[in-house]
Amino acid sequence: MFEVVKTVWLLLPAYTPNNFAVLFGGGTPIDFGKKFIDGKRILGDGKTIRGFIAGVLGGLLVAHLQLLIERLAGFRLYSELPYDQFLQLAFLLAFGAMVGDALGSFIKRRFGVERGKCFPVLDQLTFLLVAYAFASISPTFGILFTMRILVIGIVITPVLHLVVNVIAYVLKLKEVPW
Ligand code: CTP
Numbered sequence: 001m002f003e004v005v006k007t008v009w010l011l012l013p014a015y016t017p018n019n020f021a022v023l024f025g026g027g028t029p030i031d032f033g034k035k036f037i038d039g040k041r042i043l044g045d046g047k048t049i050r051g052f053i054a055g056v057l058g059g060l061l062v063a064h065l066q067l068l069i070e071r072l073a074g075f076r077l078y079s080e081l082p083y084d085q086f087l088q089l090a091f092l093l094a095f096g097a098m099v100g101d102a103l104g105s106f107i108k109r110r111f112g113v114e115r116g117k118c119f120p121v122l123d124q125l126t127f128l129l130v131a132y133a134f135a136s137i138s139p140t141f142g143i144l145f146t147m148r149i150l151v152i153g154i155v156i157t158p159v160l161h162l163v164v165n166v167i168a169y170v171l172k173l174k175e176v177p178w
Pocket residue numbers: 018021022023024025026043044045046047048049050051052055098101104105108114115116117
């Protein structure tokens with residue numbers, strides 16, 4: 001159980017960017033409304049420049065709040081790293097999550113899945129795998145993200161996604177429980 005909590009904690013800078021994009025997104029789409037060679041939108045109206053930037057900044061904000069909480073609560077995960085290393089890792093996780101989110105939309109559009117329609121597995125894992133790939137550039141990635149943590153992340157992310165959505169549905173924040 002502890003390892004699961006630890007995994008969620010370490011992944012918060014990658015989990016939270018999309019929520020900031022939902023809150024602060026809108027305006028010009030990243031693909032500027034352009035279509036791909038298949039005649040469908042490259043990414044679609046759900047991926048905006050403002051949402052992307054807000055997502056990355058939001059992930060960084062959350063990571064800094066985590067540093068603070070770690071200090072107050074007296075445990076060391078992100079606060080174990082030198083600040084510059086922490087910043088690089090947090091940025092790569094948040095940026096990777098937003099790039100992965102856009103890549104997921106790119107793939108959805110190629111399959112003809114419309115903006116906002118769900119695409120199981122892809123919707124829940126693309127962002128995570130790209131966040132892992134980007135973050136692995138950081139020399140300190142392996143210190144916190146052990147193979148065990150990475151695997152737990154892949155297993156729990158779709159489950160967590162489902163649980164959060166069902167809670168949002170019960171609280172009437174969402175119209176459908178998925
Ligand atoms: N959003 C945004 N910019 C981004 C990502 C998300 O503005 N880069 C906002 C959009 O308003 C989007 C909402 O957050 O509709 C929900 O995000 P998401 O579920 O990722 O997009 P979808 O609308 O479902 O589109 P897609 O089918 O392409 O995933």
